[in-house]
Amino acid sequence: MKQLNHVRNLVMATAAVLLTACSATPDLEPDAKEPRLAHPDTSQMDPRGIGYVDNDPWEGFNRRMYYFNAKADEYVLLPAVSGYEYITPEIMQTGVNNFFSNLGEVSTFLNSLFQLKGERAVTTAFRFVTNSTIGIFGLFDPATAMGVYKEREDFGQTLGYWGVGDGPYLVLPFLGPSSARDGFGLLVDSLVYNELIDEMGLKSEEEFALFLLRSINARKQIPFRYYATGSAFEYELIRFLYFRARTLQIQR
């Protein structure tokens, strides 16, 4: 994990510089003309609207990252997922997903506690213990079969629960849509996850293999494909939906 942490720190430092350095405003030619259709007054605009931009001061950086992610998806992630699906029997793919999902319960458990959601903490702990034992290290998910369903709580949600606002929209490399708050939350959650991995006492190559497998599995679980609808406003729609979805998740 050490090397990965270094890479991550480097990426974050670069990102901090890029966040404010890139522009998304049009670089207009001398003979360019203002669009004929007037821009409606947006000063009173609902911040939850699709075209709302004030929540996106880092748009220049975000759009570049969005483009990078779309390309990374096309050339790296999706081919990796296809290769993985080709060589791995389906029952193993399910096992892999269950395994990482089970590790994720720890974060859900902690964040449920942080939000004083006692019942959720208990059911999550039950799931983790059941699936780690009867479910053989989380490869199977007997807890769901018993009617104890998975919930998700992350540190971004915890912060949101205690009233911390989303902050600016933030598109993370490979991971996609996030916000200043949720990006920070992800960092905290990944510290917890790394502690868990350290507990396993793996060699660094094994940790790296696990990291790759986790990444491929995570991508596999998301049906989203960049520009599948062909809409030029996909960036706006995803931004809109991200904030909406997070509001719902925090509310739950």
Next chain:
Amino acid sequence: MKRILLVGALLLGAAGTAQSAPATQDYQFPFSDPFKATVFGTPADFKAELPDDINRKEFTIDILPQQETPEVFWFHEGFEYSVVYQEKPAPLVFSIAGTGGKYNGGKMIALEKAFFKAGYNVISITSPTHANFIVTASDDKMPGYLAKDAEEIYKVMQKTLAHAQDKLGDKLQVTDYYLTGYSLGGAHSAFVSKLDEEQKVFDFKKVLLVNPPVSLYNSVTILDGYVEAVGQDGLRNTVNSIFERVGDNISHATRVELTPEFLYQMFIEAKVNDHEYSQLIGLAFRLSSTDMIFAIDVMRNLGAVTYKNHHISKFESTSHSFIRGSSIGFLTYFERGMVPFYQEQDASVTRAEMIKRLSLVDLEEYLKTSSKIGMVTNADDIILAGPDLKFLQDTFGDRGWVYPNGGHCGNMDEKVWVDDMLAFFASSK
């Protein structure tokens, strides 16, 4: 058993001189409310059994090699289409998507599966109103004028077919040609069929219009009206209110699953009403028109919602174009885009004449007399204005059939619907 008898009877009936339209007695579609039908489509229990695994490929083809794609459309590398193939000689159906629809939309895929199961090859064509068609395949880049659209679709059909045959070789062997399209694609099918009578490239055996609009102007007035009736602010309030109520239910649900059934349940519990559903339909339509208007504006350098004479970088914010574009709809596009464009080409064309040309009324004689063309719609289709349903019934006679409910294209994968549709195509074999 009853089903088999019915289909058998239909086939026998069709073998006679006149073609009898399919009977609809067995039809069971659960939504009597056209808005719910349009939004949710067919619930799982009522769906036709269709194969998941079919012979299908997606291809991209360069239709306008002399044209350079603008940077902002970097993701439209070429014209995309799909082909379904039988690996033996079989008839081929060209299928045209509805407004803003792509070749791989849900309804298009459902049609592909139904046709594959019944032994057809299929080529699915994206609507000329979709950005991919406008950017990569259209010469005029001013969609909506049905006869002109038909010419471009006809070219695209020939090119995609040649391309697919080249790619698939023996796997795609075509005996005869058929044509269908839903919604706007239905109206397009009628005009493509008419063009084919003159050019005879395909000599279609059968053509089926699915939930076609009669008058684009009437239909667009209805759909734009759902938004205009409440205004932008009203629409925003509705969307917020639905999100809040549905969200409230989701936060109290025992288990959250992102399945259609779960979401349907959440909407029902949130007591979303018809007025709100109509606005959601209007919103979806508005998003389609915004995409279309943006694509036209960029490709033609019109300077309506984008800066004129400006090269849009792929990292540039286009949110301002979204806000401008979504403040208008298809009607404004018609009045301020299409009418001036075509009047410039032919000053004698009046606005009223344009409205007539954008309708099936323009083809009335052809549709009345051409025995190969059929039509299927629903009595409660929301895109049909006052006299439209009667026009369809009068024009197609017993080559048209109408289900009592199903809204706009909501029943396209319902069991009886699929059987009847396939029986129509089979009746020419």
